[in-house]
Amino acid sequence: MSEVFKDDDAAAATSAATYLVGPILVVGTGLLGASVGLGLTRAGLEVYLQDPSPSAQQIAQDVGAGRILPVGEKLSPELVVCAAPPDVTARVVSQALRDYPHAVVVDIASVKSSILNQLLADPQLTSEQLSRYVGTHPMSGREKSGPAAARGELFVANPWVITAHDGASERAIRTARSLVADLGGVPTAMDPLSHDHAVALVSHMPQITASLLASRLLNAESSQLALAGNGLRDTTRIAASDPRLWIQILAHNAPQIVGHLEGMQEDIDRLISTLKDPSADGALLDLAELFGEGNAGHARIPGKHGAPPQSFAVVTVLVDDTPGQIARLLKDVGDANINLEDLRMDHANGRPVGMVEISVLPGKEAELEQVLQNLKWRVVK
Ligand SMILES: NC(=O)c1ccc[n+]([C@@H]2O[C@H](COP(=O)([O-])OP(=O)(O)OC[C@H]3O[C@@H](n4cnc5c(N)ncnc54)[C@H](O)[C@@H]3O)[C@@H](O)[C@H]2O)c1
Numbered sequence: 001m002s003e004v005f006k007d008d009d010a011a012a013a014t015s016a017a018t019y020l021v022g023p024i025l026v027v028g029t030g031l032l033g034a035s036v037g038l039g040l041t042r043a044g045l046e047v048y049l050q051d052p053s054p055s056a057q058q059i060a061q062d063v064g065a066g067r068i069l070p071v072g073e074k075l076s077p078e079l080v081v082c083a084a085p086p087d088v089t090a091r092v093v094s095q096a097l098r099d100y101p102h103a104v105v106v107d108i109a110s111v112k113s114s115i116l117n118q119l120l121a122d123p124q125l126t127s128e129q130l131s132r133y134v135g136t137h138p139m140s141g142r143e144k145s146g147p148a149a150a151r152g153e154l155f156v157a158n159p160w161v162i163t164a165h166d167g168a169s170e171r172a173i174r175t176a177r178s179l180v181a182d183l184g185g186v187p188t189a190m191d192p193l194s195h196d197h198a199v200a201l202v203s204h205m206p207q208i209t210a211s212l213l214a215s216r217l218l219n220a221e222s223s224q225l226a227l228a229g230n231g232l233r234d235t236t237r238i239a240a241s242d243p244r245l246w247i248q249i250l251a252h253n254a255p256q257i258v259g260h261l262e263g264m265q266e267d268i269d270r271l272i273s274t275l276k277d278p279s280a281d282g283a284l285l286d287l288a289e290l291f292g293e294g295n296a297g298h299a300r301i302p303g304k305h306g307a308p309p310q311s312f313a314v315v316t317v318l319v320d321d322t323p324g325q326i327a328r329l330l331k332d333v334g335d336a337n338i339n340l341e342d343l344r345m346d347h348a349n350g351r352p353v354g355m356v357e358i359s360v361l362p363g364k365e366a367e368l369e370q371v372l373q374n375l376k377w378r379v380v381k
């Protein structure tokens with residue numbers, strides 16, 4: 001159903017630092033478009049920016065995502081990246097295919113079948129124009145929107161799905177893969193409907209679950225909320241996402257989502273009836289099964305690059321919440337020649353200290369703890 005391209009298969013390797021040649025036009029310069037622009041600009045490519053919102057365009061240019069395309073300027077881009085909201089993506093792609101007759105055009109919207117179906121039914125598009133289009137979806141994002149939140153490294157080591165349709169040309173597919181490779185993503189081929197089924201489970205259900213859980217907090221007492229720890233923060237981060245985007249994603253992928261919601265509804269009904277009488281025969285076993293299934297599902301989430309799940313060892317360090325501390329700590333970890341696999345920081349409520357959790361390969365934690373203790377860091381045992 002899906003296939004991860006090998007790096008050396010991503011595009012004809014050249015001695016150049018990038019697979020793309022440019023120029024690249026990014027249409028829609030919000031979080032994703034500006035992140036694409038930033039990453040490509042940093043890779044040395046010439047990037048132009050266009051957005052109906054003058055402020056989104058200006059901020060994208062200011063953060064370094066490229067140059068605003070002057071109105072009326074003639075451009076012959078190698079690639080147009082459409083990074084507009086899902087509702088208007090097909091229209092933006094269609095316009096780009098007609099405006100730029102030599103360009104490959106990709107979109108990066110979170111849903112794929114509905115957009116392809118609109119394009120295939122578009123009476124203004126010829127098969128030659130359609131052959132230059134490839135649907136894609138980077139599995140990278142943030143709970144924030146707009147170009148001010150853009151990150152050039154957003155895509156590094158994350159899957160980026162390429163949902164080429166039957167009529168897509170080899171050149172178009174190769175160019176889409178070059179885009180992914182230049183931004184450090186992991187290109188993964190899938191057909192559009194399989195993609196939509198997959199993201200219903202691994203992206204849309206998490207968003208719905210986080211939003212439903214966070215909505216329970218609306219009527220909570222502030223004294224209750226003051227007790228919030230990592231459990232609540234971990235499970236609700238994406239509840240801060242832009243509702244305008246998610247309304248569109250859910251509406252475009254509704255048939256794929258409903259089955260998962262019904263499955264969850266069954267589990268919730270079962271849990272409610274178990275908890276109504278937790279001393280009934282079999283009730284605790286039922287709870288054990290439910291949590292066991294959760295453990296087993298969680299263990300199936302792969303590590304980056306589609307590698308098997310890997311659990312890292314964590315070294316926890318208390319740091320003063322003052323400027324420069326984290327930079328100093330990271331430098332000391334780097335100087336110890338120990339690879340940092342992940343980093344997470346929590347601020348203690350109302351206290352001028354933070355807790356930094358440094359993930360390293362299992363077996364490396366004792367060495368790192370020793371090094372940091374020798375350097376007078378407060379390592380939490
Ligand atoms: N946010 C994420 O985590 C994420 C991740 C992967 C893919 N995506 C997809 O990326 C796309 C953009 O999402 P985002 O998070 O950057 O949203 P955003 O709100 O940050 O940016 C969207 C931008 O599109 C512009 N826009 C609106 N109508 C347009 C039009 N007709 N033509 C050109 N531009 C137009 C807006 O002015 C805005 O600047 C969406 O299709 C989304 O599904 C988002």
Ligand SMILES: O=C(O)C(=O)C[C@]1(C(=O)O)C=C[C@@H](O)C=C1
Nearest residue numbers: 110138139140141142143203238
């Ligand atoms: O990390 C996040 O903020 C995201 O939710 C990003 C996320 C996801 O992983 O589900 C959300 C929607 C996109 O279409 C792709 C990525």
